[in-house]
Amino acid sequence: MVLAHGGRFNRQGWADQAKAIVAAGFRVLAIDFRGEGQSRGGTSGNNEGRLDVLGAVHYLRKTGAKSVSVVGASMGGDYAAEAAEYEPAAIDRLVLLASGAYTPLTKMKGPKLFILARDDANDDGLRLPKIRTQYAKALDPKELIIVDGSAHAQFLFETDQGERVMREILRFLSER
Numbered sequence: 001m002v003l004a005h006g007g008r009f010n011r012q013g014w015a016d017q018a019k020a021i022v023a024a025g026f027r028v029l030a031i032d033f034r035g036e037g038q039s040r041g042g043t044s045g046n047n048e049g050r051l052d053v054l055g056a057v058h059y060l061r062k063t064g065a066k067s068v069s070v071v072g073a074s075m076g077g078d079y080a081a082e083a084a085e086y087e088p089a090a091i092d093r094l095v096l097l098a099s100g101a102y103t104p105l106t107k108m109k110g111p112k113l114f115i116l117a118r119d120d121a122n123d124d125g126l127r128l129p130k131i132r133t134q135y136a137k138a139l140d141p142k143e144l145i146i147v148d149g150s151a152h153a154q155f156l157f158e159t160d161q162g163e164r165v166m167r168e169i170l171r172f173l174s175e176r
Contacts, residue, residue: 004076
């Protein structure tokens with residue numbers, strides 16, 4: 001499993017979630033995007049972010065993973081969605097935390113889980129309407145979970161919805 005961080009985080013922001021995912025029996029690779037955290041790469045842009053996700057996916061496959069899922073938060077989810085559309089067969093399952101408003105998932109055939117808080121907003125207003133629009137375009141199988149509150153992406157784990165979000169992710173990733 002690849003964990004792709006949001007813009008206000010780096011790979012260290014996944015520490016608690018990575019422990020829970022490993023405890024559930026998954027192998028985890030949390031990445032820093034180019035120019036973020038401990039990355040030695042240049043600055044990250046759309047293509048580079050997508051390529052960073054795909055690089056991590058290919059690395060896991062090359063080192064023995066039979067299937068690879070990606071959990072992406074906000075910016076990391078947008079990059080993961082771009083990667084899933086660019087190379088549809090690379091990612092087996094995709095979890096988008098408060099992301100997915102920009103790339104319709106019309107090529108990726110694997111299961112997709114969209115999770116966001118009902119009142120999550122940015123300067124353009126609530127994120128939910130744009131994410132619902134792209135969710136409607138996404139190929140099945142897909143699932144949308146809307147939780148209470150206004151926390152954005154990885155900040156959801158710091159709220160009273162954090163345990164539920166983690167349970168939903170683990171349930172989704174464990175389904176056959």
